[in-house]
Every structure is written in C-alpha cells, then in structure tokens.
Amino acid sequence: xxxxxxxxxxxxxxxxxxxxxxxxxxxxxxxxxxxxxxxxxxxxxxxxxxxxxxxxxxxxxxxxxxxxxxxxxxxxxxxxxxxxxxxxxxxxxxxxxxxxxxxxxxxxxxxxxxxxxxxxxxxxxxxxxxxxxxxxxxxxxxxxxxxxxxxxxxxxxxxxxxxxxxxxxxxxxxxxxxxxxxxxxxxx
Numbered sequence: 001x002x003x004x005x006x007x008x009x010x011x012x013x014x015x016x017x018x019x020x021x022x023x024x025x026x027x028x029x030x031x032x033x034x035x036x037x038x039x040x041x042x043x044x045x046x047x048x049x050x051x052x053x054x055x056x057x058x059x060x061x062x063x064x065x066x067x068x069x070x071x072x073x074x075x076x077x078x079x080x081x082x083x084x085x086x087x088x089x090x091x092x093x094x095x096x097x098x099x100x101x102x103x104x105x106x107x108x109x110x111x112x113x114x115x116x117x118x119x120x121x122x123x124x125x126x127x128x129x130x131x132x133x134x135x136x137x138x139x140x141x142x143x144x145x146x147x148x149x150x151x152x153x154x155x156x157x158x159x160x161x162x163x164x165x166x167x168x169x170x171x172x173x174x175x176x177x178x179x180x181x182x183x184x185x186x187x188x
Contacts, residue, residue: 004049007031008154015150020069023150028060048083055079073141073149076157077134084130087123097123103172113176122172129164133157 007030015023031053038046059075062068090098100119104111114122140152 004034005158007034008158012150012154015147020072020146020150021064021067024060024063024069024072028057031056051082052079055082069146070141074138076137076153077141080130080134080137084127084134087130088127091120091123099123099126110176114172118175122168125168133160136160 007027010030011023011027014026031049035046035049035053038049055075055078059071059078062071087098090096090101094101096104097119099122100111100114137153137157140156141149144152
C-alpha cells in the first residue's frame with residue numbers, strides 16, 4: 001500500500017509546492033520507481049499498478065506536451081473504465097469471473113462455497129463500482145478547482161476504493177460463512 005500511496009502523496013506535495021505540471025512530472029517519476037521497487041521486493045509484477053503507471057505515463061506526457069491538465073483529469077476515469085471493461089469481459093471469458101480470481105489470490109476464503117451466479121453478480125457490482133468511480137472522478141475534475149480535484153484524486157478515490165473493498169470483503173466473508181454453515185447443516 002505504501003508503494004501505491006507514496007507517489008500520490010508526492011504528487012499532492014508537488015502540486016502545492018508549484019503547480020499541476022510539476023506534480024505530473026513528479027508522479028511520472030515516482031510511479032515507475034514504485035513499480036520497480038515493488039517488483040524487486042516481491043519478484044512479481046502488480047498488473048493493476050503496472051497498467052495504472054502506463055496510463056499515467058501516456059496521460060502525463062500528453063498533459064505536459066499540450067500543457068493541458070484535462071489529459072491528467074481523464075487518466076483515472078479511463079483507467080477505471082478499462083478495468084471495469086476487463087471485469088465485465090471476464091464474466092464470459094475464462095472459467096471464473098475476475099472478482100473471484102482476485103479473492104482467490106488471498107488464499108484465505110473458501111471461494112468455492114459461493115455459487116457461480118453469486119460470483120457473476122459480485123463481478124457486476126465491481127463493474128458498476130469502476131464505472132461509477134470514473135464518473136465521479138470526471139465530475140469532480142470538471143466541476144471543482146484543480147486543488148479540489150488533486151485532493152480528491154489522492155484521498156477521495158483511494159478512500160472510496162478502500163471502503164468498497166472492505167464492504168465487499170465483509171459481504172463475501174458473511175456469505176461464505178453462511179453457505180459453509182448451510183452445507184454443514186445439510187450434511188449433519
């Protein structure tokens with residue numbers, strides 16, 4: 001979490017030190033460094049962080065080249081919508097929806113206890129979350145000042161994501177526990 005949050009804090013500090021263009025430059029340096037550090041510590045590539053970095057480098061380069069922060073404003077929205085599209089596509093491609101694969105990576109939940117239909121519905125909730133996050137980001141970007149958007153990008157989007165993840169984890173845990181208890185009752 002530190003490697004994902006630190007570049008955002010550096011972005012916000014650079015924004016208040018100088019301006020959005022300086023902040024973009026700082027972020028364009030910090031994110032690839034964070035990605036490299038993460039890789040050398042874990043020997044795996046975090047695909048979400050990788051793609052977020054790629055999107056940032058493209059949007060950041062356009063922002064700096066055209067001297068227009070709208071490219072940066074759209075980066076989170078395009079990224080969230082792309083992730084939402086991948087989650088949606090996983091409903092039909094592959095044997096398990098992406099949300100199930102995501103929770104299976106933790107290795108702590110009995111994910112096989114939830115029905116395929118429940119996994120598809122949960123996957124759709126994630127698609128809607130990503131679409132909604134993209135809409136909220138662009139709404140804030142176009143209706144508030146750069147300073148409000150910069151704070152929202154760092155704290156608002158991250159906070160909403162953490163609340164969503166926590167809620168999903170608790171819902172999933174309660175469902176898995178409930179279905180495990182129902183299976184034990186039917187066996188006993």
